[in-house]
Amino acid sequence: MLSMYIFCSQILTKEQINASRMSIITLTVLTDALMIDLLWILLLSDREQNVIFLICMLNSDDKIDTCLQKGSWGGTLKDIQETDKKIGDDIERIRLIRNEIQHLSAFAIDNSRFRELCRLVRNVAKRMELNNNKSTDYTNGVKDILQQEISHKQLEEQE
Structure with a gap:
């Protein structure tokens, strides 16, 4: 795969493409996984608002902490x-x-x-497929996004 794509005389770097792909994955495939798994909580139509709403609901409900193996909310991926x-x-x-993608200082991921x-x-995605116990296909959704070409327009939309 080429490390840069050219679109309308703009050069997209591999790092920008990486950021766009990861943004698309989190706002589509992973949000869909959350929405199906916890659909009874979500009533809003906007995906971004759904994620924010879900996180607020989960963080405000002490009972939800029992669904965490690590024991508490917050911190870092590490x-x-x-x-x-x-x-x-x-x-x-x-x-x-x-959050990491939303707070990138430059919209790029090495x-x-x-x-x-x-x-x-x-x-x-694999665990969400198992947890949802439905005919979901999140792993192929992730795979498809990772293989698709990213246009300048998509970069701007995700940025």
């Missing part, structure tokens, strides 16, 4: 161990990845960090 595989841990992973985030979202 605070969540590979063995922390409860639904709450994956919700926290999604929240932290989404290849090393992108590979790490890809590993995390693939694992979350």
Whole structure:
């Protein structure tokens, strides 16, 4: 795969493409996984607002902490161990990845960090498929986004 794409005389760097892909994954595939798993909570139509609403609901309800293996909300992705595989841990992973992307100083993710985030979202997608116990296909959704070309327009939309 080429490290840069040219669109309308604008050059998209690999890092910008990485950021766009990860943003698309978090706002589509992973949000869909959350919405299906916790649909009874969500009544809003806007995906971004759904994620914000869900996180607020989960953080305000002490009972939800029992769905966390690591025991508490907050912190960083490094605070969540590979063995922390409860639904709450994956919700926290999604929240932290989404926040990381939203707060990028430059809308770019280097290849090393992108590979790490890809590993995390693939694992979350697999577990969400199992947890939802429905005919969901989040892993292929992630795979499709990782393989698609990113246009300048998509970059601007995600930025």
